[in-house]
Amino acid sequence: MKITFYGHSCFKIVTEEGKKILIDPWISNPLAPKIVDLGPYDFILITHAHGDHLGDVLKLARTAITEVIAIHEIQQYLLKHGIPKVTGMNIGGTYKVNNLKFTMVPALHSSSFPDGNYGGNACGFIITLENDISIYHAGDTGLFYDMKLIGELYSPKIAFLPIGDHYVMGPKQAAKACELLKPEIVIPMHYATFPILTGDVESFEKELKNYGISVTVISLNPGEEISL
Numbered sequence: 001m002k003i004t005f006y007g008h009s010c011f012k013i014v015t016e017e018g019k020k021i022l023i024d025p026w027i028s029n030p031l032a033p034k035i036v037d038l039g040p041y042d043f044i045l046i047t048h049a050h051g052d053h054l055g056d057v058l059k060l061a062r063t064a065i066t067e068v069i070a071i072h073e074i075q076q077y078l079l080k081h082g083i084p085k086v087t088g089m090n091i092g093g094t095y096k097v098n099n100l101k102f103t104m105v106p107a108l109h110s111s112s113f114p115d116g117n118y119g120g121n122a123c124g125f126i127i128t129l130e131n132d133i134s135i136y137h138a139g140d141t142g143l144f145y146d147m148k149l150i151g152e153l154y155s156p157k158i159a160f161l162p163i164g165d166h167y168v169m170g171p172k173q174a175a176k177a178c179e180l181l182k183p184e185i186v187i188p189m190h191y192a193t194f195p196i197l198t199g200d201v202e203s204f205e206k207e208l209k210n211y212g213i214s215v216t217v218i219s220l221n222p223g224e225e226i227s228l
C-alpha cells in the first residue's frame with residue numbers, strides 16, 4: 001500500500017489491488033505540493049463539512065467513477081450540488097465495497113457547511129484494506145476515551161491524528177490518543193497549515209516520551225509518499 005500526504009488532513013492511499021482513496025480532499029491547501037493526483041479516485045472520504053475537509057470535492061468528484069463516502073447530511077449536500085455518486089452512512093456503520101471496509105467512527109468536533117448549515121456529526125474513518133490492515137483517520141477531534149474501543153475493535157496499524165491544537169487535539173492529547181489506540185505507526189496531520197495550528201511534531205514526540213508511549217512517528221512532508 002502507498003500513502004501520500006497532501007498537507008493538512010488530506011491523504012491519498014493506493015491499496016494493494018490498486019484502488020485509489022482520497023481522504024478530506026483539500027488539495028488546494030496552503031501546504032499542498034505543486035503536483036497533486038487529480039484522479040479520478042475510486043473513493044473520496046469526507047470526515048466533516050468544514051471547508052478545510054470538504055475541500056475540493058465538488059471539483060474532484062464530478063465523475064461516476066468516483067464514489068464519495070460521507071455522513072448522511074454531507075451526502076444530501078453533495079447530491080444537491082450535482083455530484084453523481086455519493087454513499088451516505090452514519091456513525092457505527094461499516095460499508096463493504098470492493099474488498100474494502102469503511103467504518104464511520106465518532107469524532108469530537110462540530111460540523112457545518114461553508115454556508116453555515118448544519119453538516120451532521122463530525123466523524124473519523126477506519127479503512128480496512130484488502131489484506132485486513134486497518135488505517136484510522138481521526139478527522140478533526142479532541143481526545144475522547146472511546147478511542148480505546150476503536151483500538152480494541154479495529155486494531156489500526158496506522159493512525160492519522162491531528163496535532164495542531166486550537167481546533168483539534170494538540171500534541172499532549174494526541175500522545176494520549178496513541179496510548180488508547182495502540183497503533184504501530186502514527187502520522188501527524190492538521191498542523192502548520194495556518195499560524196494558529198501551533199502543535200508540532202517535536203512537541204508531539206516529547207509528549208509520547210513523557211508518557212512512555214511507544215509508537216513509530218512518521219512525519220510526512222506534503223507531497224511525500226511512503227510504501228508500507
Ligand code: NI
Nearest residue numbers: 048050109140
Ligand atoms: Ni473542522
Ligand code: MN
Nearest residue numbers: 050052140167
Ligand atoms: Mn479542520
